[in-house]
Structure formats: structure tokens, C-alpha cells
Amino acid sequence: MSPNANHNGSAHHDHGKCVADALAAAREICDQRGERFTELRGRVLELVWESHRPIGAYAVLERLKADGRSAAPPTVYRALDFLMEVGLVHRIESLNAYIGCAHPGAAHASQFLICKDCGTAEELESPAVDAALAAAAGDHGFKIAGRVVELSGTCKNCSGS
């Protein structure tokens, strides 16, 4: 993994710390919720964060195998499903990929800005978007249970160049 990372070109970005923070937060959240943050789940979450952009389930699987661990698709899908239920990971539907949640711990409806050039996916939580969606759904008598909002395009850094 690139030690430098720095997703969107902005300044520096201590990737190791960022991953470690995410893991620490995850552990705490699971503790609070009485969920087991097992070694496997931790490793999967770590791999998702290390990628620092949406990563496919099978890419996670390959990395697990590279650890020397025995793993099969259900191994990773179960871990990802758990992490999504707890709110530590999001699934990007338009990419069939997964990414670490930027703001775990709080229920939230997020939106994603997916750059076609660099592959990063920035997580947003725009109240305005959320309100507009709620209003639009309400107009049609629709009760929202789940939201998928994914914009593809060019991110700030990539459009500069």
C-alpha cells in the first residue's frame, strides 16, 4: 500500500494513523453496541480503510489470502455485511464496492462523490440533499427506508490538472 496515499492530492495524509483511528473507533462502537469486533472483522475493516477508495469484495478476499489466512467469498461477505450493519462500512452500489464510513457511530444518510479519474469516493452528509429527497418522497406518499445517492464525475484535484 502506498504509505503516502493522500487521496485527493491535498496536503499530506497520515494513512497509517487514519486507518488506526478508524479501527480504534470501530472497536469502541462495537463495544458500545455489544457486538464482537473479531480479528477477522478488524482485518477486513483495516483492508477496506487501507485501500482508501472503494474496494471490491474479491479484492479484500485476495488480501486476506495474502495474509496466509484461509478465506472464501462468504468469509469476506459476512464480515462486510456485519461492518455495514454496524455502520462502519458503506457499499457503493454503482461500483459493487465497499468503503469505510467517514462518520461512524451516528446514524446518517450519506451521499458519495465518486471521481472517475482517481477512483476516490468522498462521503458527504448534506442536510439539504437529504431534505430534498425527503420532500420529494413525501410528495409521492413514499416512506424512505434506504438511500442510495452516488454522483460520479471529477473531483476537485483531478479537474485541476
Place this chain on the structure above:
Amino acid sequence: MSPNANHNGSAHHDHGKCVADALAAAREICDQRGERFTELRGRVLELVWESHRPIGAYAVLERLKADGRSAAPPTVYRALDFLMEVGLVHRIESLNAYIGCAHPGAAHASQFLICKDCGTAEELESPAVDAALAAAAGDHGFKIAGRVVELSGTCKNCSGS
């Protein structure tokens, strides 16, 4: 919205007419754009509309085969790709499924309300949602190229019962 509309099981809905209208419109749009609206493409579009809710590519394939036609996955994927390029069909990312466009002919960014109970997907074009998305993206220096907005939940008819 179409004059008849009203999917969701309530009251009447002249399905045959609705499909025929969609096909007629499609033929005209392809003519205008100098695209070939072949028999296969027409049949695929017809099948998509007949389903009247998002339908998977392989379900379309089965129906094509039921016609006695020889068909393989590429057959249907090529047709669907064409129909999407022309704007006659949308893909629902969260379902890996396809649905006829309710307002073909005009460029538009649409949103979908997908009922988990009855499986229908209502197509919206909310300017407010669109504006909110554009604003949120703009705040982050992001240039939008494609939008995926899919809300899952319970539609009006299903929440009544």
C-alpha cells in the same frame, strides 16, 4: 407523467397501451437521432415495459428465448446498452435491473422510488433534489457527470394496506 400511469396495482392501467405508447415513442426518438430501432431492440424494450417494474437482464433473456429466438447474455446486454444510451431505459444500480424511462426524449437526471413490497420503481425528476445535489457537489469542487439516486422504501399503495 404518463396519462395513465398509476402502476402500483391500484385501479386500472391499460398496460397494453402503455407498452405500445412506449414503443411508438421509442421508434420516433430513434428515427430522430438516426439510430436503428431494430426488431430485437424493440422486443427488448417491450419486455422491459411489460414487466412494469425493474427487470433483470437475465429475465429479459429468458423471455427472449421463450419467443423461440436464439439469444445469449450479450444479446440482451447490447440491446439494453443501446436503449440506455438513447435514453429509453434506465438501470437501477441497487437492483442490477432495468426499467423503461418514463420521460424519454429529453435529457434528464432522474431519481427512483423503489418499493420493497411491490417491487415497483417510480421515476421522479425533482428539480429540488437535482439542485441540492448540484449545490453539494459544487461545494466540494466536484463536477457531476452521472447521478444515481435510488430510494428504497414503501410506496403509497403498499403503506396503505
Place this chain on the structure above:
DNA sequence: ACAGAGTATGATATACTATAGCGAGGCCGG
């Protein structure tokens, strides 16, 4: 410490979704 319930993981098989690549035939402009 132990038994039992519930949960997590291992392992195999299979289902579902999508694309690559090649060749034959049709359509259309020159």
C-alpha cells in the same frame, strides 16, 4: 469448570450478473 445456547468462521458448491472476442450477415453511401 461445565453445559448449553447462540454466534462466528471454515469450506464447498452454486447462482447471479456482466463482458471479451470473433465471425457472419445486413444496411448504406459512394
Place this chain on the structure above:
DNA sequence: CCGGCCTCGCTATAGTATATCATACTCTGT
């Protein structure tokens, strides 16, 4: 009529996800 392009048939394969059963772990109450 011919040459290029588009459409379609066909086979193979890639990519994504789940069903199912077996094993092993963890926690709780005793």
C-alpha cells in the same frame, strides 16, 4: 457493386454474491 460500419449470433470467461452444512468459538448461568 463494393467497402465500411453496424448489428447480431455464438462461445467462452470474468466478476459478484449467496446457500448450505460443518466446526469451533464465546458467553452465560450454574
